[in-house]
Structure formats: C-alpha cells, structure tokens
Amino acid sequence: MIDVAIVIVCMNNLKNLYPCLESIRKYTSVTYETLVVAYLFTPDNLRKAKEDFPWVTFIESNEIRGFSENNNLALRQAKGKYCFVVNDDTEMTMPTIDILVATIETLPEQVAIVSPTLVGADGRVQVCGVPPINWKTALLEKLHLWHRNKQDKYVNKKGVFKSYNIIGAAFLIKTEVFRKAGWFDERYFFCPEDIALSTTLNKMGYECYVNDDAKIVHYEGMSGKSLSYIQTATKPAARRGSIIFFSGGKRSLAFLIKVLYTSLTLMSFVVHFCIGMTSKRPNKYYILSLGEWNIIKTSFSNATPKDLFIKYYNKIKR
Incomplete structure (x- = not known):
C-alpha cells in the first residue's frame, strides 16, 4: 500500500x-x-x-x-x-x-x-x-x-x-x-x-x-480577491447547506435560522447594493449584492444546495 x-x-x-x-x-x-x-x-x-x-x-x-x-x-x-x-x-x-x-x-x-x-x-x-x-x-x-x-x-x-x-x-x-x-x-x-x-x-x-x-x-481561499459572478450561484447553495447542517433536521430550528440569517442578509444586501450602484460598471459590491439577493429569494426554499447552484449558474451562462 x-x-x-x-x-x-x-x-x-x-x-x-x-x-x-x-x-x-x-x-x-x-x-x-x-x-x-x-x-x-x-x-x-x-x-x-x-x-x-x-x-x-x-x-x-x-x-x-x-x-x-x-x-x-x-x-x-x-x-x-x-x-x-x-x-x-x-x-x-x-x-x-x-x-x-x-x-x-x-x-x-x-x-x-x-x-x-x-x-x-x-x-x-x-x-x-x-x-x-x-x-x-x-x-x-x-x-x-x-x-x-x-x-x-x-x-x-x-x-x-x-x-x-x-x-x-x-x-x-x-x-x-x-x-x-x-x-x-x-x-x-x-x-x-x-x-x-x-x-x-x-x-x-x-x-x-x-x-x-x-x-x-x-493563495485565494479567504482573501476574497477571486470574487466573480459564479459566487452569485455558490452563495445561495452554501447558505442552504449551512441551514441543513446547523438545523440537524429540526424544522423549527431551521425556520428560526432562516429568519435570522435572512434578516442579516437583507441588511448586507442594502449596503452592498447602494455602494455597487454608485459605479457605472459592475464591481465587487454589485456582485456581492446579486449573490445576497439570490439568497434572500431562496431563503425559505427546500431545494437542495445543488439545485440552487444549477438554477443560478444557468442564469450566469445565459
């Protein structure tokens, strides 16, 4: 061996x-x-x-x-x-x-x-x-x-x-x-x-x-320098995965986590969207806001993380 x-x-x-x-x-x-x-x-x-x-x-x-x-x-x-x-x-x-x-x-x-x-x-x-x-x-x-x-x-x-x-x-x-x-x-x-x-x-x-x-x-990992449109698909998938893991299959806990996380994401979205719209061309804040908007739209979805990724990945390709 x-x-x-x-x-x-x-x-x-x-x-x-x-x-x-x-x-x-x-x-x-x-x-x-x-x-x-x-x-x-x-x-x-x-x-x-x-x-x-x-x-x-x-x-x-x-x-x-x-x-x-x-x-x-x-x-x-x-x-x-x-x-x-x-x-x-x-x-x-x-x-x-x-x-x-x-x-x-x-x-x-x-x-x-x-x-x-x-x-x-x-x-x-x-x-x-x-x-x-x-x-x-x-x-x-x-x-x-x-x-x-x-x-x-x-x-x-x-x-x-x-x-x-x-x-x-x-x-x-x-x-x-x-x-x-x-x-x-x-x-x-x-x-x-x-x-x-x-x-x-x-x-x-x-x-x-x-x-x-x-x-x-x-090299990349946690630096955030590799931000790209693909993260508008990975973010909702990652959020759904986190809810599955942290809730441990408990529906009431999953609902609570969704409410709390969505509230935070909404606040973050508003900030990133406002900053992103001040530029004439897409920047990292604009991309961040798109990813966060996709999270918000699917916050209470029961779709699998993979299904969420495919949904938004296909939109990027179009």
Missing part, C-alpha cells in the same frame, strides 16, 4: 493547478498517488495537463457537481493509507505531506486527521485549527461578535495540538476512517462539507489535530 493518495479538484484552471502539482513533486518523499478531478475541463486543457503531468491520474468530471461529489469521485479510487485532500489554489514550500504523515503516526489511534497551517501569499496565517461551530456561533460571527480564530482552546497554538474542526483546503486523513464516515456528505454542494465531516468524526470518537510546523500557502 502506498502512503498517501493526494486528491485535488480543479475547475479547468491550469494557472492554479500547475504550481500545486509542481510543489507536490518537489517536496513529497513518502510514496503517493495523485488524483486530480478535472472538473468541466476543456479538451485542450485536459490534453495539455495529461501531457505535462504523466504521473498524475486525471478523473474527468463533466457534469455539474459540488465539492463533495467531485472529491468523492477520486476518494473512492484512493489506494493510500492516508488521503491528503487539498485545494488546487495551494502550493507547498516545505515537505508538508511528509511532516503530516510523520505526525499522525506518532499520535494516538483515535486521531483521524492532521491539518497543516494555512498561510496566505504574504505569509500571514489564515487558518491554524478550527473550533466547534454551531448556528449560534455562526450567527455571532456574521455580527462580528465571535471569531473562530480567537478561540484559544482549539486554534493558533504552536507545534502539534488538538483542534476540533477542519478546513477543507488541506488536511490529511486516515483512509479507513474516511471510508467509514461515508466520505464527504454529498448533500452539501459548496460548504460546509468540511465542518460536517470533522463534526461527524468527533461524534464517532475520533479527533482532529493540527501541526503548526507544517504549512501550506493558500
């Missing part, structure tokens, strides 16, 4: 993918396979990528699929003892995977995941551990009254420490445990499948750790 199955989903973006793959080749010494889900790739890009990276297995995904579905296409084929799930907009500057493998093999059996610290291109820490998150803390976070990066028990410690949740941009997980958990929950199209996974693992008796000495550069 090889040590690690590296799984990457890329949406037809060779500019992101190439540095990611090149850094894997440069810094990884453990035995590994690399599985890239070529999501909606053009024939030319797929051919070029295969020619430039013959050591990579490319899995074509030519239908509309979310983060969970696309990753699961590769994960079900994984042959490694561990899976390293990583975004295509990342790049290693050190043997991150090697460090994580060495770390997890020294930790107790119940540890299922070890994550690196995510840093931006400027070296600043984006994520170093994630605390428990529920609908109340998520609401307070939207009001800027709670911040996940300031929860001392689970975040921003040095060395190897116990966290609670993960960020899906990069983490190493025991394949056997991942399989037992059913891989990513495909109900979630775009968020919060990573939080849902680690929350489930905690409930199953497993633990998540972070090694702050293992770092990986995450």
Whole structure:
C-alpha cells in the first residue's frame, strides 16, 4: 500500500493547478498517488495537463457537481493509507505531506486527521485549527461578535495540538476512517462539507489535530480577491447547506435560522447594493449584492444546495 493518495479538484484552471502539482513533486518523499478531478475541463486543457503531468491520474468530471461529489469521485479510487485532500489554489514550500504523515503516526489511534497551517501569499496565517461551530456561533460571527480564530482552546497554538474542526483546503486523513464516515456528505454542494465531516468524526470518537510546523500557502481561499459572478450561484447553495447542517433536521430550528440569517442578509444586501450602484460598471459590491439577493429569494426554499447552484449558474451562462 502506498502512503498517501493526494486528491485535488480543479475547475479547468491550469494557472492554479500547475504550481500545486509542481510543489507536490518537489517536496513529497513518502510514496503517493495523485488524483486530480478535472472538473468541466476543456479538451485542450485536459490534453495539455495529461501531457505535462504523466504521473498524475486525471478523473474527468463533466457534469455539474459540488465539492463533495467531485472529491468523492477520486476518494473512492484512493489506494493510500492516508488521503491528503487539498485545494488546487495551494502550493507547498516545505515537505508538508511528509511532516503530516510523520505526525499522525506518532499520535494516538483515535486521531483521524492532521491539518497543516494555512498561510496566505504574504505569509500571514489564515487558518491554524478550527473550533466547534454551531448556528449560534455562526450567527455571532456574521455580527462580528465571535471569531473562530480567537478561540484559544482549539486554534493558533504552536507545534502539534488538538483542534476540533477542519478546513477543507488541506488536511490529511486516515483512509479507513474516511471510508467509514461515508466520505464527504454529498448533500452539501459548496460548504460546509468540511465542518460536517470533522463534526461527524468527533461524534464517532475520533479527533482532529493540527501541526503548526507544517504549512501550506493558500493563495485565494479567504482573501476574497477571486470574487466573480459564479459566487452569485455558490452563495445561495452554501447558505442552504449551512441551514441543513446547523438545523440537524429540526424544522423549527431551521425556520428560526432562516429568519435570522435572512434578516442579516437583507441588511448586507442594502449596503452592498447602494455602494455597487454608485459605479457605472459592475464591481465587487454589485456582485456581492446579486449573490445576497439570490439568497434572500431562496431563503425559505427546500431545494437542495445543488439545485440552487444549477438554477443560478444557468442564469450566469445565459
């Protein structure tokens, strides 16, 4: 058995993918396979990528699929003892995977995941551990009254420490445990499948750790610089996914969350719309307001996150 199955989903973006793959080749010494889900790739890009990276297995995904579905296409084929799930907009500057493998093999059996610290291109820490998150803390976070990066028990410690949740941009997980958990929950199209996974693992008796000495550069992620019209489709899908997760199937709680979240979104929409309309050409505030308007229109919908994405994605294409 090889040590690690590296799984990457890329949406037809060779500019992101190439540095990611090149850094894997440069810094990884453990035995590994690399599985890239070529999501909606053009024939030319797929051919070029295969020619430039013959050591990579490319899995074509030519239908509309979310983060969970696309990753699961590769994960079900994984042959490694561990899976390293990583975004295509990342790049290693050190043997991150090697460090994580060495770390997890020294930790107790119940540890299922070890994550690196995510840093931006400027070296600043984006994520170093994630605390428990529920609908109340998520609401307070939207009001800027709670911040996940300031929860001392689970975040921003040095060395190897116990966290609670993960960020899906990069983490190493025991394949056997991942399989037992059913891989990513495909109900979630775009968020919060990573939080849902680690929350489930905690409930199953497993633990998540972070090694702050293992770092990986995450270029876009939380910077907001990659804002585009596609987010007018991902935002309502993400909101619906969050309601499904935080409500836990309780209708009364789901209704309460919808009311509270919609109220906040409405206020945010008014601000972004007014700022956006002051410009003669579409800007980030205009795009933000469109996404928020789509959330408001579907706040009380029972459509799946995937159905909501398809609905608004098709409007973008027209």
